[in-house]
Amino acid sequence: MEAIHCLGGAGTFSHQAALAYAPDRMPVFSPNLEEVIKSVRRSGAFGIVPLENSTTGLIRPVIDSLLLGDCQIVGDYKLQIDHMLVSLNCMSVEDIEMVYVQREAHDQCKSFLARMKVPVILTDSTALALKSLSDNPVLCAAITTEHCYRGGSYRLLEKNIQNYQVNQTRFVTIARGRAVELTHGVCMLTFELNHTVGALSNLLAPLALLNVNILAIHSRPHPYKLGEYRFYIELDIPNGSDVQEVVGVFEENCVDTKILGCLKK
CATH class of the missing domain: 3.30.70.260 (ACT domain)
Structure with a gap:
């Protein structure tokens, strides 16, 4: 089975987009978006990365890498983005002393986080935000995806906490060394x-x-x-x-x- 590189681990929005866009390809996870693009360049396989979000605009690490790199965009896919607040130890939002959140998710949930008034730790992916809960015994929470936390021992505290309920991200499929067909x-x-x-x-x-x-x-x-x-x-x-x-x-x-x-x- 051919690979498609994406931001991981399992359950991230990038993973969901990869499964929806290319169900016949095996997702290969990278720890951050820059590494996804580097993996595509090294391997010659496909990759899928978020290009823009309806709330926050262009995803800067992605566009900066594409501007100076040698990858081509060969497809796109839009995905609704719903953010969930979960915890291992907290019984309610009022118990939370710290929140782990991926960088783009932070901006998409800025209004909710402002009301919480607790320290925020930025991570490279929603999967890593969730994993950080196990590494820290403090009363912490993470903003993650439904696919990430399902099946674990996490407690859902709030759902759909993004600034706007219609919150979509356009993902693009990228490849290296492909001839671009000029078309309407x-x-x-x-x-x-x-x-x-x-x-x-x-x-x-x-x-x-x-x-x-x-x-x-x-x-x-x-x-x-x-x-x-x-x-x-x-x-x-x-x-x-x-x-x-x-x-x-x-x-x-x-x-x-x-x-x-x-x-x-």
Whole structure:
């Protein structure tokens, strides 16, 4: 059975997305998101990582790794994210003295955590947050997934504690060394620009003439060049538009352009 790398261990949202998107592949767990992407580069196997959340936006470690790496996006999958508060020793929320929570989950549950007014320890995954309860005898709780805590001796204290009940994450499937097929649909690119007046405007203006809709655009600091940035952009390229001409706009106006992937709708 071929592998698909994801953030682990068992029961994390990444694990659930991997099982739903690629049920015929064996999930291989990594301790953090950066390691998932490194494993894909080393092995050549597929991986699945969260790209953006409806509450908190882009997942920064993922987008930063994709901007400078050699992986391509070959698919995507949306998953509803419901966070649960569980404990081994606490009988109620009022008993809790400390909470373990994954970094992105922290931001998605910020309102609930603010009301608790207890120290928070950040972890790399929801599975690790849950495991931390066994390692610490203090009256602690963890924010985790239903799939993680089911079957254990954990007590569910609160469910669906995210800021917004409609809380979705878009996962992307990534691979290394795959040729990107230019196709109509959602096209994801990264690019760099010269520091000149109107550079970004000159790049984006022709897209409207080509009937291309900009779905998202973000800038991220360049890790090797202080004061310089790389951009990530998602384009909706409809049937009837020339995909190669759209890509040509970027190649003509940018210092560097990389096509991360094109996904049919």
